[in-house]
Amino acid sequence: MIPEIGNIFLSISASISLCLFSLIFIKRYVDINFRYTLSKYLSIFIFFFIFVSFLLLSYAFLTDDFSLRYVANNSNVSLENVYKFSAVWGAHEGSILLWVLVLSLWNFFISIYSKTIPKSIVVDMLSIMGILLLFFLLFILFTSNPFDRIFPIPLNGRDLNPLLQDPGLIIHPPMLYIGYVGTSVPFVFAIAILLKGNINISWIAWLRKWVIATWLFLTFGITLGSWWAYHELGWGGWWFWDPVENASFMPWLAITALLHSLIVSEKRGIFISWSILLSILTFSLSLLGTFLVRSGVLVSVHAFANDPERGLFILLFLSVVIGLSLGLYYVKSPKLVFYKKYSITSKEFMLLMNNLFLTITTFAILLGTLYPLISSSLNIGKISVGAPYFNFIFSALMLPIIFLMSPAIFTSWKNTSYNKIQKKLFKIFFYSVIISYIFANIFFSTKFFIVNIAIFLAVFTVLSSLKRIIDILNTTKQNFIITKIISVPSYVYANSLAHIGIGFVILGITFSTYFSTQNELVMNFGDKVNIKNISIKFSGVKNIVSKNYISQTGIFDYYEDKNYVLSFFPEKRSYNIQKNVMTEAAISSNLFRDIYIALGDKLSENSWVVRIYYKPFIQLLWYGAALMILGGLFGIFGRYKSLKNFSDEL
Amino acid sequence: MNYKISALPIFIFLGILYFLYNGLYEDPTVIPSPLIGKTLPVFESTSLISNKALTNKDFLGKSYLLNIWASWCYGCSLEHDNLLDIYNNDKILIYGLNYKDDKKSALDWLKSKGNPYSDIIVDTSGDIGINLGVYGAPETFLINSDGLILFKHVGPISTGFYEKEILPLLLK
Amino acid sequence: MKITKKNKKLITKYLVLFFALSSFSAIIIYALSKNMVYFYTPTQAINNEAPINLSIRIGGMVKINSVKKSSSDLNVTFIVHDLNHKIFVHYEGILPDLFSEGQGIIMTGKLINQNNFLATEVLAKHDENYMPPEVADMMKKDSEVFYKK
Numbered sequence: 013m014i015p016e017i018g019n020i021f022l023s024i025s026a027s028i029s030l031c032l033f034s035l036i037f038i039k040r041y042v043d044i045n046f047r048y049t050l051s052k053y054l055s056i057f058i059f060f061f062i063f064v065s066f067l068l069l070s071y072a073f074l075t076d077d078f079s080l081r082y083v084a085n086n087s088n089v090s091l092e093n094v095y096k097f098s099a100v101w102g103a104h105e106g107s108i109l110l111w112v113l114v115l116s117l118w119n120f121f122i123s124i125y126s127k128t129i130p131k132s133i134v135v136d137m138l139s140i141m142g143i144l145l146l147f148f149l150l151f152i153l154f155t156s157n158p159f160d161r162i163f164p165i166p167l168n169g170r171d172l173n174p175l176l177q178d179p180g181l182i183i184h185p186p187m188l189y190i191g192y193v194g195t196s197v198p199f200v201f202a203i204a205i206l207l208k209g210n211i212n213i214s215w216i217a218w219l220r221k222w223v224i225a226t227w228l229f230l231t232f233g234i235t236l237g238s239w240w241a242y243h244e245l246g247w248g249g250w251w252f253w254d255p256v257e258n259a260s261f262m263p264w265l266a267i268t269a270l271l272h273s274l275i276v277s278e279k280r281g282i283f284i285s286w287s288i289l290l291s292i293l294t295f296s297l298s299l300l301g302t303f304l305v306r307s308g309v310l311v312s313v314h315a316f317a318n319d320p321e322r323g324l325f326i327l328l329f330l331s332v333v334i335g336l337s338l339g340l341y342y343v344k345s346p347k348l349v350f351y352k353k354y355s356i357t358s359k360e361f362m363l364l365m366n367n368l369f370l371t372i373t374t375f376a377i378l379l380g381t382l383y384p385l386i387s388s389s390l391n392i393g394k395i396s397v398g399a400p401y402f403n404f405i406f407s408a409l410m411l412p413i414i415f416l417m418s419p420a421i422f423t424s425w426k427n428t429s430y431n432k433i434q435k436k437l438f439k440i441f442f443y444s445v446i447i448s449y450i451f452a453n454i455f456f457s458t459k460f461f462i463v464n465i466a467i468f469l470a471v472f473t474v475l476s477s478l479k480r481i482i483d484i485l486n487t488t489k490q491n492f493i494i495t496k497i498i499s500v501p502s503y504v505y506a507n508s509l510a511h512i513g514i515g516f517v518i519l520g521i522t523f524s525t526y527f528s529t530q531n532e533l534v535m536n537f538g539d540k541v542n543i544k545n546i547s548i549k550f551s552g553v554k555n556i557v558s559k560n561y562i563s564q565t566g567i568f569d570y571y572e573d574k575n576y577v578l579s580f581f582p583e584k585r586s587y588n589i590q591k592n593v594m595t596e597a598a599i600s601s602n603l604f605r606d607i608y609i610a611l612g613d614k615l616s617e618n619s620w621v622v623r624i625y626y627k628p629f630i631q632l633l634w635y636g637a638a639l640m641i642l643g644g645l646f647g648i649f650g651r652y653k654s655l656k657n658f659s660d661e662l
Numbered sequence: 663m664n665y666k667i668s669a670l671p672i673f674i675f676l677g678i679l680y681f682l683y684n685g686l687y688e689d690p691t692v693i694p695s696p697l698i699g700k701t702l703p704v705f706e707s708t709s710l711i712s713n714k715a716l717t718n719k720d721f722l723g724k725s726y727l728l729n730i731w732a733s734w735c736y737g738c739s740l741e742h743d744n745l746l747d748i749y750n751n752d753k754i755l756i757y758g759l760n761y762k763d764d765k766k767s768a769l770d771w772l773k774s775k776g777n778p779y780s781d782i783i784v785d786t787s788g789d790i791g792i793n794l795g796v797y798g799a800p801e802t803f804l805i806n807s808d809g810l811i812l813f814k815h816v817g818p819i820s821t822g823f824y825e826k827e828i829l830p831l832l833l834k
Numbered sequence: 835m836k837i838t839k840k841n842k843k844l845i846t847k848y849l850v851l852f853f854a855l856s857s858f859s860a861i862i863i864y865a866l867s868k869n870m871v872y873f874y875t876p877t878q879a880i881n882n883e884a885p886i887n888l889s890i891r892i893g894g895m896v897k898i899n900s901v902k903k904s905s906s907d908l909n910v911t912f913i914v915h916d917l918n919h920k921i922f923v924h925y926e927g928i929l930p931d932l933f934s935e936g937q938g939i940i941m942t943g944k945l946i947n948q949n950n951f952l953a954t955e956v957l958a959k960h961d962e963n964y965m966p967p968e969v970a971d972m973m974k975k976d977s978e979v980f981y982k983k
Binding site: 702703704722808809810 | 895897898899915934936937
């Protein structure tokens with residue numbers, strides 16, 4: 013009975029979404045105030061019905077209702093309650109329900125937090141959201157319904173994939189989805205603006221905060237995914253350029269470009285066409301990602317099950333939505349192109365370069381991701397593109413723009429004198445060269461020139477951003493340090509922290525990629541591995557029985573300079589139901605290094621295959637991401653009305 | 663941006679769309695991904711007939727039909743003669759999976775109707791069936807000597823099932 | 835077209851753009867060409883359709899009872915097959931958790947000859963559903979079956 017209610021509520025939401033969508037067509041017959049109020053109510057109801065549906069599905073999981081096929085496939089009586097709940101989004105049907113729930117939530121928020129933009133724009137935005145919601149709801153109802161029943165009712169479910177029984181699963185997908193789906197906000201805004209044919213700077217100020225919010229969740233979601241892979245998969249890796257990972261990274265690059273493009277639009281009223289195109293691009297990439305993951309078109313360790321029929325459904329939707337948007341762009345964007353003068357040494361030009369490089373990098377990654385499809389369609393054979401392509405392309409295209417980040421923050425709008433920039437950066441440049449040289453060649457050693465460059469750029473970025481904060485602090489008129497800090501506009505902290513974050517991330521990536529040591533070897537009880545002044549002894553393995561798995565737990569003792577520090581307990585778990593074997597790595601982290609130990613196979617009673625990794629400074633990767641997120645938070649909660657109010661020098 | 667450049671994005675998109683569409687309908691015998699995962703799953707059980715231990719490894723070496731049946735299943739009695747026909751004429755090995763049944767009823771059923779199975783796996787709880795994707799009885803799988811599932815039929819098998827559905831697959 | 839100052843700026847702009855785009859394209863094409871890996875099946879390898887001693891990928895199923903692990907080092911051998919043919923695989927390293935007999939894998943490495951492959955990387959894939967997609971369709975069709983409640 014209860015699942016049937018869930019089903020019905022989804023159908024009701026679909027009908028209401030259709031009504032919402034129709035609002036855009038009845039402009040001539042109904043006045044704007046009525047449509048505006050109606051759109052708000054419709055949005056609330058759509059969210060309500062989908063939310064209740066979602067709760068009912070969760071209830072089915074928590075009460076072990078195995079008469080639902082989806083619950084039977086993804087849960088089990090002995091699964092812990094918190095994982096029974098997160099199993100709701102553990103597979104295709106439930107996760108797409110989560111997608112549409114998040115979409116209705118964003119829609120709902122737009123309907124209430126849009127008092128500063130004209131009602132006609134709001135109605136158009138909500139209306140376009142209506143068609144997006146309608147599609148996904150129909151998709152669920154017709155091809156991927158989590159409320160489908162099965163006969164006979166199994167006594168027990170198949171259990172959640174053990175790889176997903178981890179705290180990371182509970183937060184990573186929801187955060188990522190909030191980010192992914194949030195890309196629909198700039199998208200519907202762009203369509204509304206194209207339809208209207210003109211734009212006002214204050215509307216851009218409104219949009220920019222929403223884009224920062226989406227960017228935040230996407231950054232957080234992707235970081236969580238990498239962090240989870242690092243801790244869960246047992247290989248010490250955190251990024252594999254897997255098609256599904258790329259599917260989340262491309263929207264991130266695009267939305268980063270959009271974010272910066274909107275800054276120019278808000279400040280100077282130009283790059284409007286760029287911003288609109290980037291808005292369409294970002295959401296398109298998000299839809300494309302959804303398609304790639306669920307259609308079986310690309311081979312990936314993350315992908316949901318193959319299903320060409322579902323794939324076709326999504327592909328048709330994708331073509332209509334993106335095709336019509338780009339068509340609209342072709343017809344209407346010329347009206348939104350404005351020209352203002354700016355020199356090569358200006359923030360506008362820097363950010364133009366930023367837009368260009370990020371967009372090209374996005375396309376380069378898209379090309380590599382889709383290349384297997386392209387090559388087999390053109391019958392040149394089955395070709396896959398490996399990680400080295402992506403690593404190379406990413407470094408080659410991104411390092412120049414990272415270099416530009418430092419002069420960019422010191423350039424003013426419209427024009428800056430070259431000497432001024434040079435003066436600000438000269439000392440920093442010099443210090444950065446020295447510091448990076450010391451790190452790359454004295455503390456560690458490398459034969460790759462690229463490592464020196466990467467470290468230099470990271471240090472350069474960090475020092476430049478710090479200098480900017482200090483310079484601005486010095487120009488404030490207050491006397492006490494606390495009041496000085498508070499008087500600096502929040503967006504200075506926003507971009508400085510975010511850029512310092514990027515610097516840290518680059519350092520984390522470079523150090524852990526080029527300076528780590530990997531030991532994969534056979535160890536007997538009592539054997540030791542030595543890395544610099546560290547010694548790790550394999551002391552033994554014990555068996556532990558838990559609720560739905562049996563664990564073989566290794567004991568590794570860690571000595572520094574002959575002093576005992578702590579013990580590692582990596583595990584090999586055998587799950588009872590699905591009979592999978594999972595590796596749980598043991599990790600010791602501090603700012604300077606991670607030590608990462610995982611058990612491989614048992615070779616005999618006291619010899620095992622063991623993986624011991626030493627990764628210097630990898631924590632900088634996570635700290636950097638945290639700083640980026642902190643910067644984003646400053647961006648959202650800033651106390652200023654608009655960037656236009658600040659001087660051109662800032 | 664003049665008119666011409668703003669048309670570029672839509673052309674690029676159409677190109678991408680072409681490749682995506684093609685990717686959906688690739689010949690599955692060429693890409694391994696649809697084949698991946700389709701083997702007889704790992705299990706441990708006993709034989710209904712001899713009570714000896716049985717695992718998935720005992721079923722390698724020859725192609726066979728795996729028939730999911732139970733004494734409570736009406737459809738199974740409908741197809742039983744066809745199974746006996748296959749067994750009596752040595753067309754192909756048939757193994758049974760006794761699904762969610764109790765031993766006495768199952769053995770009695772076989773005694774009164776005849777036994778076409780060279781061996782029968784006991785699956786009282788239905789767990790083995792769940793891993794095979796079984797949702798009811800009868801269902802019949804064709805499995806090759808390496809344990810690969812080549813074919814599945816839901817519902818009672820009809821006369822000529824072996825010649826029409828199974829033989830062509832074995833001859834490929 | 836007169837070479838006025840305004841035109842000169844425009845020409846420079848387009849030249850720079852052209853140069854930039856060509857260098858981007860060159861970088862991308864170069865990277866692609868260096869990192870393309872062709873994919874083959876065991877049948878293609880046996881039939882001499884796959885290149886020897888060149889980095890390629892092969893995918894198939896791990897044959898049951900074929901995995902032999904060394905007791906002293908990280909060497910392992912096993913057989914990988916598709917519907918029709920099988921090849922022998924040698925690998926030195928730690929196999930992924932999802933690797934098991936009867937499962938599908940994709941490996942990167944080189945063919946030593948038509949039936950021997952030296953793998954440098956092994957990837958195992960796990961579907962969220964165990965069930966083949968056709969079954970879902972079959973469940974939707976009507977069948978004359980009685981189910982136990």
